[in-house]
Amino acid sequence: MVYHCLKKFLLCISSASCLIFSSLSYADSQLPDIGTAGVSALSVEQEVLYGKAFMRFARASLPMIDDPVLDEYINDLGLSLVSQANNVRFPFTFFLVKDDSINAAAFLGGRVKVHSGLFLHAESESELAGVLAHEISHVTQRHIARYMEDQAKSTPLSIAGLVGSIALAMLNPTAGAAAINTTMGLTMQNSINFTRDNEYEADRIGMGLLANAGYEPSGMMTFFQKLASENRYSSKLPEMLLTHPITENRIAEARNRANSYKTRHRDSSLDFYLAKARIQAMYTNQEADSLIAYFDQNIKKSAPNTSAWLAAQYGKSLALMKAHRSVEAGELLNTLLGKKPDNLFFQDSLTDQEIDAQQYNAAISRLEARDQTMQNNPVITMNLANVYLKANRAADSIRLLDQYTRNNPESSVAWQLLAEAYQQTANQAGFHQAQAEYLALRGNIEQATDQLHMARANTADGLSQARIDARIAELEEQKKVDDSLKR
Numbered sequence: 001m002v003y004h005c006l007k008k009f010l011l012c013i014s015s016a017s018c019l020i021f022s023s024l025s026y027a028d029s030q031l032p033d034i035g036t037a038g039v040s041a042l043s044v045e046q047e048v049l050y051g052k053a054f055m056r057f058a059r060a061s062l063p064m065i066d067d068p069v070l071d072e073y074i075n076d077l078g079l080s081l082v083s084q085a086n087n088v089r090f091p092f093t094f095f096l097v098k099d100d101s102i103n104a105a106a107f108l109g110g111r112v113k114v115h116s117g118l119f120l121h122a123e124s125e126s127e128l129a130g131v132l133a134h135e136i137s138h139v140t141q142r143h144i145a146r147y148m149e150d151q152a153k154s155t156p157l158s159i160a161g162l163v164g165s166i167a168l169a170m171l172n173p174t175a176g177a178a179a180i181n182t183t184m185g186l187t188m189q190n191s192i193n194f195t196r197d198n199e200y201e202a203d204r205i206g207m208g209l210l211a212n213a214g215y216e217p218s219g220m221m222t223f224f225q226k227l228a229s230e231n232r233y234s235s236k237l238p239e240m241l242l243t244h245p246i247t248e249n250r251i252a253e254a255r256n257r258a259n260s261y262k263t264r265h266r267d268s269s270l271d272f273y274l275a276k277a278r279i280q281a282m283y284t285n286q287e288a289d290s291l292i293a294y295f296d297q298n299i300k301k302s303a304p305n306t307s308a309w310l311a312a313q314y315g316k317s318l319a320l321m322k323a324h325r326s327v328e329a330g331e332l333l334n335t336l337l338g339k340k341p342d343n344l345f346f347q348d349s350l351t352d353q354e355i356d357a358q359q360y361n362a363a364i365s366r367l368e369a370r371d372q373t374m375q376n377n378p379v380i381t382m383n384l385a386n387v388y389l390k391a392n393r394a395a396d397s398i399r400l401l402d403q404y405t406r407n408n409p410e411s412s413v414a415w416q417l418l419a420e421a422y423q424q425t426a427n428q429a430g431f432h433q434a435q436a437e438y439l440a441l442r443g444n445i446e447q448a449t450d451q452l453h454m455a456r457a458n459t460a461d462g463l464s465q466a467r468i469d470a471r472i473a474e475l476e477e478q479k480k481v482d483d484s485l486k487r
């Protein structure tokens, strides 16, 4: 049965638009260029607003990986692809979710969810970039927005209601699919061609991004093919295969298209290997001992000082930390950092190790030196703020975090650290405000508002009070958006 399904559908990458049409099959045919004309009902502002609401729902319901190093990596990679795209209407954000399954999905407002399992299964950076490029193209080609506008014409659901259903489907695939089936079962049938065309278009546009950003255009298809053949005989298919089928024809077409680009090879970056090792060591449930054995084996298998070798050493250092063998981990990380002094993975993990060993001054002087040369780097800034805090230098921490949260208001980690720092200095108003922002990011508006009222009660400064009042009013508006989607 499974084999039969696979032969028929093969696979697709995940996206909200794929997801909606998961149960459909279709005949192959020529496809028109959909282009980007004719989308009117959803303004850029609305899409951005819905994208932010989606993030709040995601933070409240998904096991988010709030990891500044991985965050920086996935966003650098994603934005290198976005920079090649046309029709970019808003900034893109890529976020990681701890989930071993292979999946990635794009939402309105340039919000792209990436499962950690995608890293574990991608063998090259071009494969990972291929999946992201396809998802980015669903957004830039406005497939989801267009779908919603289309549906809004023929269902009693409002645009907000549709946005909410699709958000639900992406955050909780089983529940969401059911909700969509009952509300839109009939109208889905009208969109068969539309969806197939979307998929072809996302492949075609995505491959252009991939090639122009310097990755191997074949990365997209090699990843899908591998996924399909690995699961050919398995009884439990990954979600991505179940929900996002494509025909053999689609794979063939993408292969032909990849062949039409000049063949090129691109080595995966060191950071790609390090990201994989970090996810395996820190964001899977593998035990420390088995991780050490795994990375030891990889060290033996790889030639010294290659990216694979460095990543295996790095993975081992993280596994040693997990096994509470902090001293050995520190030695290893210092050696690695000696080879690559600017590497953020090494900088970050050595900081963790030094905090563990209470070597705060060593960490501070190293990070301060980096901060001079790599100004405003998020990873260095967050690490430095964290160590200041541990070293009871809350005022220095606040100085960094205050600036940082201004530029990165969606950083949960930064708000948490800032709250801790204000608590250390017994600044009640600051503490409650930082707590409020952290809660608001998770869509917990009522508690956030309570915190702001407490902040207001703890400040005598008129200007600060006015600012807090304005923020309370903003959060009320935010709640209206969230409620309209939940309806």
Ligand SMILES: [Zn+2]
Pocket: 012, 013, 014, 015, 018, 134, 138, 199, 202, 244
């Ligand atoms: Zn797709």
